[in-house]
Amino acid sequence: MASSEVDQKFLGRLAKAIEPSNPLLSSMLFKILGLSINLAAQTVKARKQRKLDTTRTTQSLDLYFHIIWLAREGLIMLEQYVLPMVGDHGELKVLAYKLRASFYYIFVLFHNNPPVSTMGLSTSQGSDTTARPQTPPMPRLDKGKGVDRGEPAPPETPTPTRSSLQPTHPIEGGPVGPPPGFGPQAPEPAAAFLLPAVDYLPTAHQYFKEAESYADTLLWGSHSLRLSVKTEFAAFLYDCVHDREGSRRLARKTVAEVYDASEGMDDDMFNDACELVTVLGKMMKRGLGSNNTLRPSTPGASQGTTSQAGSAATIVPTAGMENPI
Structure with missing residues (x-):
């Protein structure tokens, strides 16, 4: 995944070969090479853990953020500076399209919505308080006067109720719900601030087919x-x-x-x-x-x-x- 040792070798060779004719493209390939080496090490570490735990912030959640951020930055450099300039370079064209599919492969593994593997996270950062039922606080018996010694509270004077069964005002008649958009919502993945949590699977599949087609044609x-x-x-x-x-x-x-x-x-x-x-x-x-x-x-x-x-x-x-x- 973004990328193998073979891809890294070709990245270095091609960046060195085109440096005299296209310094900008060469510099971007070198940057993607450095990013890919770092990203490969991070994904191997994540695979060894098998499941990223949101409660272990320094070890697991930071690793998750780092992987998504590296893949996002690599994809941006690839799409903005490399893909438009691959031209007729056979090996470079195959490598560029393969790297794009590889970056989306990482999105699918770690950040897809709905999740398709156990590698990523499907809940929000840290402990999700919205998923736990909130226990209502126990009423205080002392009303703030003295110490509660467990004695039963004295009977209170009943509040008079309305004799009419119909509310006398439009806003009466029951609890009022929250306005639209402010109700309980499903928690977002922890890295949603880095990358939208959507379904990347169809796009990744299509990009792999394109990379395979170029590989069969040019190599x-x-x-x-x-x-x-x-x-x-x-x-x-x-x-x-x-x-x-x-x-x-x-x-x-x-x-x-x-x-x-x-x-x-x-x-x-x-x-x-x-x-x-x-x-x-x-x-x-x-x-x-x-x-x-x-x-x-x-x-x-x-x-x-x-x-x-x-x-x-x-x-x-x-x-x-x-x-x-």
């Missing part, structure tokens, strides 16, 4: 940046869209395309591609049991999906292709 099958796009898209489908079979299908298809690729690459890109293929191989079996059957806890799994996923979960490479790249 060859075993290009490490293309594999980075596919890997994060498969993770998004699994974590946010909850399309587990779609995530495994994308991973299988990507690995098969790597087998068929015949383009050469340098040692560094080869090593990155090997690591990503290993990750994709694990994602092909993610959510499956040891016997390639869907786990019982998988929601919405059908018998047809179980047999189909189990039969296609393992790819047997063709002869001479024992090496996945």
Whole structure:
């Protein structure tokens, strides 16, 4: 997520390469690179916690704010200064569109409304007093005179009531509710002051499709940046869209395309591609049991999906292709 080590390598290379011709674009890429390194460390820390706790302000809530703020600032720099200037730069164009999808991926994970994962917060900051019933205060028996010793209060003179059943004035006749807009409302997420709490899932899904389309068009099958796009898209489908079979299908298809690729690459890109293929191989079996059957806890799994996923979960490479790249 915004971004992988492969994305960070390409950010540094491309920023250095275009520095003589476009210093502004180069400086923004370097800034996004620094922001992405910080953001990646924060998201890893949040994933280890698994659930952000609003009561632990210094450890959990501040981390939540920091992640949302970094993703928001990175998206602003990307959309205002990078996307309008990518032009015909193939790798830079794929990387820019992939980073935009990655930033929205973070919004969906941590700040989506309605929430789609357990990573984010769905209540307001700190303890929510609006969700707890307020206990009315006990009436004082001493009326402010002397000390209450638990003795029963003396009977009071009954107040005369109206004999008429109808109110004599329009404002009489019962309690008056609050004016429109001032009644009890659902609590907002704690970071609503940083970013509107809306549903970012459809937008993120569309941006991943655009990044995948550019990657398929502009990059060859075993290009490490293309594999980075596919890997994060498969993770998004699994974590946010909850399309587990779609995530495994994308991973299988990507690995098969790597087998068929015949383009050469340098040692560094080869090593990155090997690591990503290993990750994709694990994602092909993610959510499956040891016997390639869907786990019982998988929601919405059908018998047809179980047999189909189990039969296609393992790819047997063709002869001479024992090496996945």
